[in-house]
Amino acid sequence: MSSKVHTKYICSNCGAETLKWMGRCPQCGEWNTLEERVETMAPKSLGPSLSANLQSNAKPQKLSAIHFNGDKRILLHMNEVDRPLGGGIVKGSVILWGGEPGIGKSTLILQICHAMASQGERVLYCSGEESEIQVKLRAERLHVNDENCYIYAGSSIDGILQEAENLKPSMLVIDSIQTMYISGVYSPMGSPAQIRDCTSALVRFAKRTNISVMIVGHVTKEGNLAGPRILEHMVDVVFYLEGDRSYQFRVLRTVKNRFGSTAESGLFVMEGNGLKGIEDPSKYMLRNRSESAPGSMVVACMEGLRPVLVEMQALTVHSVLAIPRRIAAGYDYNRMNLLIAVLEKRAGYFFGNLDVYVNIVGGIALRDTACDLSVCLSMVSSLLDRPVSDKLIAIGEVGLGGEVRSVPNLEQRLHEAERIGFERAVIPKHSLNHLNPADYPGMQLVGAAYITDAINALKSDRL
Numbered sequence: 001m002s003s004k005v006h007t008k009y010i011c012s013n014c015g016a017e018t019l020k021w022m023g024r025c026p027q028c029g030e031w032n033t034l035e036e037r038v039e040t041m042a043p044k045s046l047g048p049s050l051s052a053n054l055q056s057n058a059k060p061q062k063l064s065a066i067h068f069n070g071d072k073r074i075l076l077h078m079n080e081v082d083r084p085l086g087g088g089i090v091k092g093s094v095i096l097w098g099g100e101p102g103i104g105k106s107t108l109i110l111q112i113c114h115a116m117a118s119q120g121e122r123v124l125y126c127s128g129e130e131s132e133i134q135v136k137l138r139a140e141r142l143h144v145n146d147e148n149c150y151i152y153a154g155s156s157i158d159g160i161l162q163e164a165e166n167l168k169p170s171m172l173v174i175d176s177i178q179t180m181y182i183s184g185v186y187s188p189m190g191s192p193a194q195i196r197d198c199t200s201a202l203v204r205f206a207k208r209t210n211i212s213v214m215i216v217g218h219v220t221k222e223g224n225l226a227g228p229r230i231l232e233h234m235v236d237v238v239f240y241l242e243g244d245r246s247y248q249f250r251v252l253r254t255v256k257n258r259f260g261s262t263a264e265s266g267l268f269v270m271e272g273n274g275l276k277g278i279e280d281p282s283k284y285m286l287r288n289r290s291e292s293a294p295g296s297m298v299v300a301c302m303e304g305l306r307p308v309l310v311e312m313q314a315l316t317v318h319s320v321l322a323i324p325r326r327i328a329a330g331y332d333y334n335r336m337n338l339l340i341a342v343l344e345k346r347a348g349y350f351f352g353n354l355d356v357y358v359n360i361v362g363g364i365a366l367r368d369t370a371c372d373l374s375v376c377l378s379m380v381s382s383l384l385d386r387p388v389s390d391k392l393i394a395i396g397e398v399g400l401g402g403e404v405r406s407v408p409n410l411e412q413r414l415h416e417a418e419r420i421g422f423e424r425a426v427i428p429k430h431s432l433n434h435l436n437p438a439d440y441p442g443m444q445l446v447g448a449a450y451i452t453d454a455i456n457a458l459k460s461d462r463l
């Protein structure tokens with residue numbers, strides 16, 4: 001039976017497919033982005049010879065019969081990268097890196113190349129955005145000058161894979177996937193079709209040669225990786241490097257990891273010679289904490305599986321506007337308004353004619369509901385213009401009824417607070433039944449069932 005020719009139209013902006021041409025893409029709404037593509041469909045009935053050619057040499061194996069040597073990972077000796085990876089780079093894996101422009105993606109990956117090259121592993125760094133001279137200038141700033149690190153400036157995936165076949169490196173770096181193109185795809189660089197097919201070729205190459213591949217991806221204004229969503233499904237690991245460029249603090253978050261936990265994260269500080277891992281994040285974030293300041297408290301958040309203590313500040317001032325301002329930096333704006341409503345309704349503190357500002361010091365963004373109690377108490381402290389004790393910390397989620405709810409990883413948070421030097425902790429009353437006070441010899445645990453109980457505990461202490 002002969003093959004059939006099938007014509008379809010693919011949007012160069014979003015990758016949507018349709019069987020007929022339209023002036024406007026039905027998926028993303030862009031005009032004049034549908035491009036014609038002719039494909040040859042395989043016949044339904046395959047002859048014996050063609051059927052034999054399509055069969056691979058792979059055979060089903062019992063799971064118990066599959067063995068490996070245990071040396072499938074490359075340890076970088078960079079704790080803040082090895083931990084999110086699950087213990088090093090798995091050979092033959094494909095890792096996708098995302099982040100805002102200028103956040104430090106290329107800098108961190110060049111440092112990873114240095115860590116591998118210094119162990120005798122050969123690395124091929126392919127840049128479609130910079131020339132060899134530009135990469136060399138950045139490498140000199142990072143003090144990277146290894147004989148095993150090779151630089152290739154080009155945008156053709158076919159050429160890159162050919163060079164990788166000849167060089168046989170341990171790791172191949174693509175910076176960035178939006179600047180690459182592959183032959184046979186008649187779409188501009190950065191289009192969903194080009195991104196999809198280029199990534200597919202890299203994934204096949206990594207699995208066939210057992211060479212690890214790192215891909216740098218651009219992000220959209222919403223913060224998502226540019227290109228089709230299938231891109232994240234094709235790769236093995238997805239990392240996002242986050243942080244405020246006005247600050248030095250950076251967080252490496254794991255979105256997907258086939259070889260480890262997605263709960264781990266890496267913490268860095270941007271310095272003149274690159275990104276440096278933070279050994280003690282809590283002390284780093286509290287190094288310039290202002291003592292005895294109204295509205296200042298310390299929150300115990302979780303970055304991955306590690307507790308980190310961060311200073312947060314609240315400021316309430318009389319408003320001259322008909323609608324008072326509500327501004328939150330590093331904290332969820334809607335969550336702040338919810339907590340203000342709870343304080344007004346359940347605790348009797350009125351904020352209706354006040355501007356309220358909440359700021360998380362250091363440029364870190366908090367998404368942990370365990371910080372609710374500290375946010376509430378800091379706003380009350382600023383409202384009354386009376387400081388909170390420097391040795392007190394509050395941990396708990398606040399519900400709409402004013403109740404203080406239990407939070408996960410409370411033990412780790414308390415141990416971290418005790419290590420830093422806090423002597424008193426206000427926690428959910430229900431959690432006291434599951435804690436042994438003897439485990440915290442240097443800290444007094446105070447239970448609070450409602451937000452009013454937590455405020456009274458502060459008043460009896462110093463507020």
